[in-house]
Structures are given as C-alpha cells and as structure tokens.
Amino acid sequence: MLAEYYEQIEVLVTNITLGILFLLIGLAIRDVLNRSSVPKFGRIIVWMVLFLGCFGFIAKGIIQVVWEVGV
Template identity: 45%
Template sequence: MPANSYELFESVSIYVGLGGLFILMGLAVHDVLKKNDVPLIGKVVVYGVLGAGALGFLAKGLIEVFWLGTGL
C-alpha cells in the first residue's frame, strides 16, 4: 500500500472517529440533562458549548481543505 493511501486512511479515520466522539458526547450530555431535570437555560448553554466545539472542528477541517488546495 503506498504512503498516500495510509495518509488518506489516517485522515478519514481521525475525522470519522472524532465525529463519533462528538455524537457520543451529545448523547451522554442529553442523558445527564434529562435525568437531572435541568432548566431550559442550562440546556441551551450546554448544547451551545457542545455545538461550538463541533463547529470549530468542522471549521478546522474546511480551513485545512482550502489551505491544502491552494498549495500552501
């Protein structure tokens, strides 16, 4: 297997793995919030922080794609 294939596999697997971790974190947070009867403002703050982390991860991936696409 050529080195390019290993790099592609590593890149795809890290993004899929981290995406799965974000989903699992969301499910865990949802379960904790549901069991502890958290008020709406608390849920908004917690989901906002989790969503900001996911958006940051997505933005990093898009910036990386554009950066590598320009040859920098």
C-alpha cells in the same frame, strides 16, 4: 496500493472517530440533562457549547483543506 493512500485513510479514520466521539458526548450530555433538573436556559447553554465545539472542528477541517489547496 494501500501504502499510497495510507495518509488519506488515516485522516478519514481520524475524522470518523472524532465524529463518533462527538456523537457519544452528545448522547451522554442528553442523558445527564434528562436525568437532572436543569433549567431550559442551562440546557441551551450546554447544547450551544457542544455545537460550537463541533463547529470549530468542522471549520478547522475546511480551513485546512482550503489552505492546502491554496498553497
């Protein structure tokens, strides 16, 4: 039974791992921004770049699912 769902389990674990990685990156960036004297504009740019990276990852997943269902 496990062999049947091996690919789905692999995709799920990969997505969870990447989500945890994004979380840890966010926590590290927050710590660095809090310890240094970064101006407000710089903080906004840093968080925007991090958000766009996460958004791109999520959009890629959605596009991949739609593409596979449509084909």
